[in-house]
Amino acid sequence: MTDADERLWRMGLEVVRKLQERGFEAYLVGGCARDRLLGRPLHDVDVATSAHPEQVAASFERVIPTGLQHGTVTVMHEGTPFEVTTYRTESGYSDARRPDSVAFVRDIREDLARRDFTINAMAAGLEGEWIDPYGGREDLSACIVRCVGDADRRFGEDALRMVRAIRFAAAFRFRLAKSVWRGIRSQAQRLRFVAMERIGAEWDKMMAGADPDRACRLLARSGLMAHLKEPLPAGLKAGMLAYRTAAEVGPKLRDIADTDARWIAWLSRCGAEPEEAVRFCRTIRLSGKREARIGQGVAFARRMAVSPGDRATFITAVLDFGKPAASDWLAAIGAGTGNGHGHAALLKCLEELPADSVRQLAVRGDELARHWDRPAGPWVAKVLRSLLEEVAFGRLPNDNAALLRAAEAFKES
Template sequence: MKLIASIEEAGFAAYLVGGCVRDRLLGRALRDIDIATSAFPEQVTAIFGKVVPTGLKHGTVTVLEDGCPFEVTTFRRETAYSDGRHPDEVAFVPDLRTDLSRRDFTFNAMAVGSDGCLVDPFEGEADLRRRVVRCVGDARERFGEDALRMLRAIRFAAELRFELDEELRSGLRAQRERLALVAMERIGAELDKMAGGADPGRAFALLADSGLTRHAKETVAAALPGRAELPPDARWSELDDENARWAVLLLAAGMDAAGAGELARSLRFNGKRAARLAAALRVDGDLREAGFWEATDEAGRRRIWIRTALACGTEAAGLWLQAMRAAPSLAARRAAGGCAYWQPERLAAWLREMPAASVSGLAVRGDELVRLTGRKPGPWVAAALASLLERVALGELPNEAGPLLQAASSFTGEREGEAGRI
């Protein structure tokens, strides 16, 4: 490639390294393309002029070539990892093999030069053919240096559908307590990649078997599904939304809304994601409490479903429905008498057919109710609008100003079922 040629023309060695070499050999789409070079960062800067100093301490700069970013890192070796995550010291070295020897797994410790020849000192290509995840050198040492590598090993095994090398498994068991040294946001990022990967079921089964998450800084192990709880029929490829995948995992684990929110916060998901997951789990709890799974008549199920969607939000209801449709066995666990009445396509249709899904979608506003009734503004306005919304969503009232105002004129604020209901 042109970038490597430019470095070589300046008198330095340069190679494609790491994941891009692995994925090229596997025939997978290339994502990040990393380059290792004998040139120091200031020399790379001199060659390309304008670069982004993304990690000068570790010898990394980012070069923009044809609008695409490429990380270029000087050959290096690393000393002890006192914090179990970052090297205490980085030293630049002149040769590629030393640089490759510091990497985590054999299939990530390969390089390709401008001549197209593979540099593979640790038999990574053979491990790709064997379909095995194996550490470079001693697994205990690799995991002792960087405890996050243990989660990465599981993620690679699930994503590539590889097996874990026995020595790697032994090293993981020996070093798993060191996961407590890893920041929760890094753990959350790895688990998120597992959930968004090719086979989340296998990833979380391997994770459960490993016992790794029991040693995290914050309690997360109890919130994740065990191997036996994972739905065997989950069709993960149907779920493009990672939050829907997490909903499957948390529903399988028997999580409630409060627990889902707590787990999301522990994994350092942002507030919006935490709220979405908690709302989806609230849908599940509210449906159970309202007797949705025991209702045998369609009208009763529809009323419970629409009321739940209004209470939790139609987005949350849709997220819950995506998860349940992709893993039918989750519904079977909830319907004690069988799933004869489980019709996810009907629930989806009922959501689509709702004339209004929120108060803002009504054809009347709160100030209009105040003028109509002559009453002072207060909590009654929100209660009246909520009552109107439910009747519109259920199809009992048209979403038109006239009928809505007429219905609101008799509202006194009592709860549904009493004289004051709109």
């Protein structure tokens, strides 16, 4: 762990100490405890305590009431936020997401009993002691994701936990316990109650994670994607099933540095059409900017699928879909291989391209209109595109005078 991780852990223990000095129990809990044992980076540190929210608020100078209905406040300690939550039990999950009611309790073990997986149901104390009633450390050592108690019940409470189980298995390269698989198959239909934003956020984390290939294969194997609130494009669902058992094509997704380039590679390998890729991004609620980028990248990949290493096809695709889409496609097919589909030659071609858009031409549309004393119209765009192709293919220098002379040949076409 880094110095920053150690500092964050130490600051969390300072919050625990301050609560204990006021007579309350307190522990570091959840993901931070798990990641501490795994030696992984800490993203945030959460505290569970016997103190009620108003008692926590009275113990610190700056406290933000972020979730009072669930017993949670955010303590600002040396400029860093720490979520502090009162020990609680939960009951009733009518929306398959949130508890209908919570009850504050006095025992950390009762609080841990409500959590999703054993590896997330551990608590670390101020003096180095661990509260681990469900065998989380043993499951970490065995590299297994197991529910706290009955999997059917855990997934019935919050159906998103089924997707989270897959994310954890992929991120940590763990296996799913048989009971977890049985629970997923039993409760899969409850996923239709989960908002697509939550599904998309989990899937996006998987794609950005340590082993997105495994995550996507586990998702396909689980059958969960057939039970979404909004259906995936039909062609993509079929492609996911084929991807589940397909041999590796191109680099592993984890070898691609950028998350959106990973999405482009995965969607392309699933056989998604550009329109399906855009609908998929919209379905899982990616931003409009990311949707456009991924759609263009998939369109570029589809164009190149017929002649992956062909320079002429590549240059024309750059002009049609843009240089960023070309860079994404090169990342998707070239990471980890260095020469897939003539990767090095096409990368050099992209870097040396004289122009990749009409904005880079040394002549403007209004200039063409004045030159021939003609009103602007569709003909201008056609001439500029023809000039761009000549420049991009190296048949014409990007020079104003040369472009105006060459434009004569395209003026009437």
